[in-house]
Amino acid sequence: MAPPDGSAQASAAPLRTGADYIASLRGRGLRVFYAGARVEEPVDHPVIRPSIQAVAETYDLAVREPELASVTSPSSGERVSRFLHVARSREDLVLQNKMQRRLGQLTGTCFQRCVGMDALNALHSVTHDIDAAHQTGYHARLEAFIELVQAGNLVIGGAMTDVKGDRGKAPHQQADPDLFVHVVERRADGVVIRGAKAHQTGCINSHWLVVMPTMRLGPEDRDYAIIGAIPVDAPGITYVYGRQSCDSRSLEPTALDRGNPRYAGQEALVIFDDVFIPTERVFMDGEVEFAATLVERFTCYHRRSYVCKSGVGDVLIGAAATIAEQNGVPRASHIRDKLVEMTHLNETIYATGIAASHQGQATASGAYINDEMLANVCKHHVTRLPFELGRLAQDLAGGLVATLPTGADLESEEVGPLLRKYLATTAEVSVEDRWKILRLIENMTLGRNAVGYLTESLHGAGSPQAQRIQIGRQQQLDYKKRLARRIAGIGEFGESAEEPGDIGKGEAGGFFARVFDSDEPEPEPEPEPEPVDQAE
Numbered sequence: 001m002a003p004p005d006g007s008a009q010a011s012a013a014p015l016r017t018g019a020d021y022i023a024s025l026r027g028r029g030l031r032v033f034y035a036g037a038r039v040e041e042p043v044d045h046p047v048i049r050p051s052i053q054a055v056a057e058t059y060d061l062a063v064r065e066p067e068l069a070s071v072t073s074p075s076s077g078e079r080v081s082r083f084l085h086v087a088r089s090r091e092d093l094v095l096q097n098k099m100q101r102r103l104g105q106l107t108g109t110c111f112q113r114c115v116g117m118d119a120l121n122a123l124h125s126v127t128h129d130i131d132a133a134h135q136t137g138y139h140a141r142l143e144a145f146i147e148l149v150q151a152g153n154l155v156i157g158g159a160m161t162d163v164k165g166d167r168g169k170a171p172h173q174q175a176d177p178d179l180f181v182h183v184v185e186r187r188a189d190g191v192v193i194r195g196a197k198a199h200q201t202g203c204i205n206s207h208w209l210v211v212m213p214t215m216r217l218g219p220e221d222r223d224y225a226i227i228g229a230i231p232v233d234a235p236g237i238t239y240v241y242g243r244q245s246c247d248s249r250s251l252e253p254t255a256l257d258r259g260n261p262r263y264a265g266q267e268a269l270v271i272f273d274d275v276f277i278p279t280e281r282v283f284m285d286g287e288v289e290f291a292a293t294l295v296e297r298f299t300c301y302h303r304r305s306y307v308c309k310s311g312v313g314d315v316l317i318g319a320a321a322t323i324a325e326q327n328g329v330p331r332a333s334h335i336r337d338k339l340v341e342m343t344h345l346n347e348t349i350y351a352t353g354i355a356a357s358h359q360g361q362a363t364a365s366g367a368y369i370n371d372e373m374l375a376n377v378c379k380h381h382v383t384r385l386p387f388e389l390g391r392l393a394q395d396l397a398g399g400l401v402a403t404l405p406t407g408a409d410l411e412s413e414e415v416g417p418l419l420r421k422y423l424a425t426t427a428e429v430s431v432e433d434r435w436k437i438l439r440l441i442e443n444m445t446l447g448r449n450a451v452g453y454l455t456e457s458l459h460g461a462g463s464p465q466a467q468r469i470q471i472g473r474q475q476q477l478d479y480k481k482r483l484a485r486r487i488a489g490i491g492e493f494g495e496s497a498e499e500p501g502d503i504g505k506g507e508a509g510g511f512f513a514r515v516f517d518s519d520e521p522e523p524e525p526e527p528e529p530e531p532v533d534q535a536e
């Protein structure tokens, strides 16, 4: 398969299956480092391979369940991956969430494609709005890029989070100007960028990176207001693989200790050392006032994309129920109650995310965007509830989840028989099967995929405080005070308690209040923008 530089992509047959996708990653010559050494072929590296297989699952799902994971492209009329389709209806938004939950169920980890999807979702309306304000031509370039990646059925990584240096300083104030990605040279045919992006989900497994600013920018940050698409194998890019807890389990000879032997997530530090972006792939250059708009729209989409964790949670609940069965106590009332609690917490994540999508609205470009308040509530739940789900799963697993010997001991002729004798539970349960479920719970709550299920749940798409700021901005306290005053019979602002004015417009709930109660003054802007700290 041809390496995915821009010209080869335009002519190559579209990737279809997971196997096609994996073949497309070979021979690209990426500059990847892991454990102090250059990785010659990431596809064959035992630590990296499970993350590639998680992305491959997105392709195979589109073959098996095309209604869920693919969509008819409005431009080409062909079926294309749902990850490459800009949402143009509430149904599109909802189906993105349903696909994400399904893939979480199938992989038990991060399948890495949502950042690119939400970058396209957000850029569709933002490029349209920049063009309207500045008579630029970004939107048409973006649409041409979307057609290109749809034609090849390629993977896009969204590169937002800068390394940020001194958090108290703006990009242009940093001692080292490269601590935020910026333009270092403008040529007749494009721009050259330098800097680094941290925690980049699935970047090595992508074909293209879309580089975007990470926070609100001021006039002096003009060179930092750059958005562009770059082939992953462009000259000047270095990838340093992010270590995941227990990732070296993948290097051990027995699969017994891997927990989730097939799938894993991926994050890496991406360093851009004078990387060229041709003009036709630049979607913002210098329009600083739209940086905050982009970040807000991207996080709005992406915070409801975290329903992915409800799919992963389904796997953890299944593992907890299985270990209870294997331990011979599936019907104990406290165990059943803990499983109910896990389910309740997990569905709470899903409910808020999918509700955000159901409440989507059209933007000026025709792209639909989900409800911002509910998306922030979804992501805020995700910063907490998986930790409680993990605690309950460890509770149900028992102490053995943390004290199990190595798989090599179980396979040893000398000590293995003793372990089989003393780790037996019921006649129907093999020691190996119980071992694997314990290792899966360990993997998801302490090991390699705890990175995605727990810590990445905390920081991805913004750390908890970023959601609290957005929730605070939209909480409509004045409106809610008027509701209370009306019920209590307290007049205010010249109104009598019997004349509630337009208060009834909000009666259907928070969403309608936010949409229709337009006479509430905008809340004061935050004095300092909260960096998004987008862990992807």
Ligand code: SF4
Pocket (backbone or CB within 6 Å): 109, 110, 111, 112, 113, 114, 115, 201, 305, 306, 308, 309, 452, 456, 460, 536
């Ligand atoms: Fe998608 Fe992000 Fe969830 Fe990974 S963590 S599956 S990229 S939403």
Ligand code: FE
Pocket (backbone or CB within 6 Å): 110, 201, 456, 460, 461, 535, 536
């Ligand atoms: Fe993420």
